[in-house]
Amino acid sequence: MSLKSVSYSIYLAGQKTTSVLLVWTMALLSEHPNWQAHAREEVLQVFGNKKWEVDGLNHLKIATMIFHKVLRLYPLVAMLPRVVYKDTQVGDMCFPAGVQVLLSTILVHHDHEILGDDAKEFNPERFAEGVLKATKNQVSFFPFGWGPRVCIGQNFAMMEAKIALAMIL
């Protein structure tokens, strides 16, 4: 891959994603003013009336919970395409080599069997103890993909989103 195509990939993958995450976050916070108030309180506690700084961003726990919940309800990449490279048996199903499969982020993120009856509700509290606890160690939350092709910009995106949220609130 040339430097030019790598640069394009990073530009395209990083441009709309974080801004769409912020739009969904604003929409959901306007519907749930209690969470908006929690998030604002936390920003004021961490930064007071000063400008945001990088170290403080790590202390924005409520903001992280909110972003995780937004990404669960509205994963920006709804499907992940994969090609099976060798014959693979998963439970009762056999996937021959060469077959293309689509992993549906949105279906897994909204699955009542995995998440319970409140799967589609905006309840950031579910992420209070982190992603592993919230998913009970299952691969049931992958807004940034999974495995070797996982999003390389995920930490950067969360940082950008927190900065924007801190400035807006």
Ligand code: HEM
């Ligand atoms: C909320 C923001 C973002 C979301 C939800 C997101 C989501 C994703 C997803 C689902 C993939 C595919 C992973 C897979 O196939 O398993 C991906 C790949 C990628 N993302 Fe992101 N992304 C975000 C922000 C960013 C940012 C800010 C950058 C760069 C600065 C970035 C750069 C990339 C690149 C280069 C890839 C391709 C990685 C590869 O194929 O090896 N992303 N992203």
